[in-house]
Amino acid sequence: MSKYQTLKEQSYEANMEIPARGLALYTWGNVSAFDKNSGVFAIKPSGVPYPELKPEDIVVVDLEGKIVEGKLNPSSDTNTHMVLYREFGVKQGADIGGIIHTHSTVACAWAQALKPIPLFGTTHADHIQVSVPCTPYLSKEAVERDYELETGNLIVRHFLENKINPDEVTMVLVGGHGPFAWGKTAEKAVYNGAVLEEVAKMAMYTLQIKSDASPLADYIVNKHYMRKHGPNAYYGQKK
Amino acid sequence: MSKYQTLKEQSYEANMEIPARGLALYTWGNVSAFDKNSGVFAIKPSGVPYPELKPEDIVVVDLEGKIVEGKLNPSSDTNTHMVLYREFGVKQGADIGGIIHTHSTVACAWAQALKPIPLFGTTHADHIQVSVPCTPYLSKEAVERDYELETGNLIVRHFLENKINPDEVTMVLVGGHGPFAWGKTAEKAVYNGAVLEEVAKMAMYTLQIKSDASPLADYIVNKHYMRKHGPNAYYGQKK
Amino acid sequence: MSKYQTLKEQSYEANMEIPARGLALYTWGNVSAFDKNSGVFAIKPSGVPYPELKPEDIVVVDLEGKIVEGKLNPSSDTNTHMVLYREFGVKQGADIGGIIHTHSTVACAWAQALKPIPLFGTTHADHIQVSVPCTPYLSKEAVERDYELETGNLIVRHFLENKINPDEVTMVLVGGHGPFAWGKTAEKAVYNGAVLEEVAKMAMYTLQIKSDASPLADYIVNKHYMRKHGPNAYYGQKK
């Protein structure tokens, strides 16, 4: 049995949530599960339809992008995942155990509009305390150099330049492309990907109802975030 | 067997309608069932996913917010429910046996836009005779004092100041947050929560089709409400 | 066994299509099946949830509105159905064997906006050759006199005044209220109700994409309608 069996199963289960939650058509999404200790992540193979996917198809890749285990090609977005684990997870010490990329419909529409998703309400504030960031387009040079790797760099640079903490802001739109999200586990990454799509819908509808809607008051943002994520969080059950 | 067995089962059944009717993702909703005689209500435990929820997980709480039965933490919104039962149900004598809170998508969008939902048609008038009220943001002081309890007070105050009768208007949007609804039973509360989401959609689409659409004529509003709720109501079967 | 067994089963089957096709929440819709020879129609009982509905619950009513068979109250909209069968079916000789009324979301939005649904494309033209008509509000006097019966009269009058043939235009929006549709059978009425909702969506989206979209060219309208409904129709299989 593979020493990465658990990691591969976590990745498999999380990938199967993509079609279950309607986050992508066909094969347009992928989730990886990261084990910081062994420095590898387990990711969906490229182009395999979810109904045919099996846990043993999951590909294990190290932080140099080398395949450690698996017979199939890993997701074409593998290098983006790799950069995020390397930069956010290892270098910056963020608690990232999983990453999701999808083409969920309304999150993509915001990314295509090159607009961050404004923080209009508590559904959003329950998860992050600022607008969902949206990067500019990747530059021509970066696209030609190494597209997927540079997409990771673009996200990392955007967070650094805008002083965004990846432990607190667990989702991003890549301009012209679509959403990435992450979390402490692959399962939590999928959760954040679903949150992002729902928040994207609510914000779009909010603007349709009131085109000059105001961002939520700061003190409500903070309260909602803190009751779920602060040192005295009281949402959910004690662990 | 618990003396609150029936109340807990009513609460459980009503909570399970939230995912069945698509009124919230993950754990973002809760229903309580109230027994006015014993002065307690049975509410969903905090953060428990619906597929894992069992009737015995439901928490019984009294009108001071103390847990009467149950091992789990009750919903973080428990104090909002408590205030509504205490003020609307006991003090004002309204016939409230259940309350629902969700983050249903389009109702949240109206709440995020801080706009009441205009009464445009008979689908709305079949249930309430006025716009769905929307409170302003809760004040900074109130948020810091006791967020969930003050959310309940905000709703009660908004109804008093605007002379809204909670027996007639069984739903409200909390500004920047989302919908609460109630009814004679927990089951009816869920029904009113679903009505609110549907009416929210219809009103948004109405404005997209005609941005200056007019509210429904008063005499049609009254007719539709009265045929379902008036002293000579003739909708449905005799009980 | 009831002499109306077949008619009741047709009505039952057609009513069960309402939830199956998402045309109404809860009990907000009804279908009737009409037998012109015996001058009766079989309609859903009022307020009975679809999952509990049984063929024997269907109520048989004559063209004076008297219950011929059945223990339950018929739909509160029974008199609207009755007027349409009487006026369109018997007096004008239209071929109407079934009527549906729902609160389908986008059709209601058009009705709430008091706007006919423009004929923008062939999906619409495959079924009717003009905009989906929308009546004005029912007058105060008519509402007070006999709401449901006068709703039927309003539709009939709107068709007469605008020279609309109910054999050709099998659907209508009642202003501020919602859609009614009919057909040669109850099954066909449901089909037309589903067509109306789909056409309502497409037209709303068309205006969102191009706010001054033009109606479809007449010669394409005629071609599409005629290939399905004209004397030389060639859509479908020979019967």
Added chain:
Amino acid sequence: MSKYQTLKEQSYEANMEIPARGLALYTWGNVSAFDKNSGVFAIKPSGVPYPELKPEDIVVVDLEGKIVEGKLNPSSDTNTHMVLYREFGVKQGADIGGIIHTHSTVACAWAQALKPIPLFGTTHADHIQVSVPCTPYLSKEAVERDYELETGNLIVRHFLENKINPDEVTMVLVGGHGPFAWGKTAEKAVYNGAVLEEVAKMAMYTLQIKSDASPLADYIVNKHYMRKHGPNAYYGQKK
């Protein structure tokens, strides 16, 4: 056993994907599978509901429009399919093994607005490198001459006049009508039909979020298309 058994089964399987993927209500869509060697295609019979469709109902037609096998009338759109196979597949040598026509909701809305779908993001660029083309209305003369055949001619002429390569652009909107898409197989044609509907939704939402959204930068378009379709494509598994 029919010598066209495989072709008919491919057509059947592909047709059954139309309701499974929500691409059309009732019978409003059809797929054909083409065998270039024998010069015939297998197409859905006209007006047969998907739940009743069986592989043996599929009709085999040659490139003159003559029925080679099958007892039912072929789709009323058969001549449009025929022209596309004849012109794109045989004369121009494009690699077309299947065609789909549906009335998917948002693609129809763009067709009704007579607007090509702008290329706003990578979801679109993963499949085609330009806007989804939209033909003008078919002329009155052409409609009267031979509607379905001339619809095919309209598409072919629009591609020629605008120098669009049907091997690269595998989808089109017929103005005022709706979408057609094709692919190397019938299965791939359905895939492209589903892509078109999803891209249509994303583009509509993009314009709702930002009414003057810019088309995606050319160098990103090319990168995304090429990583899936170029000579060095690296998406998916090696075959």
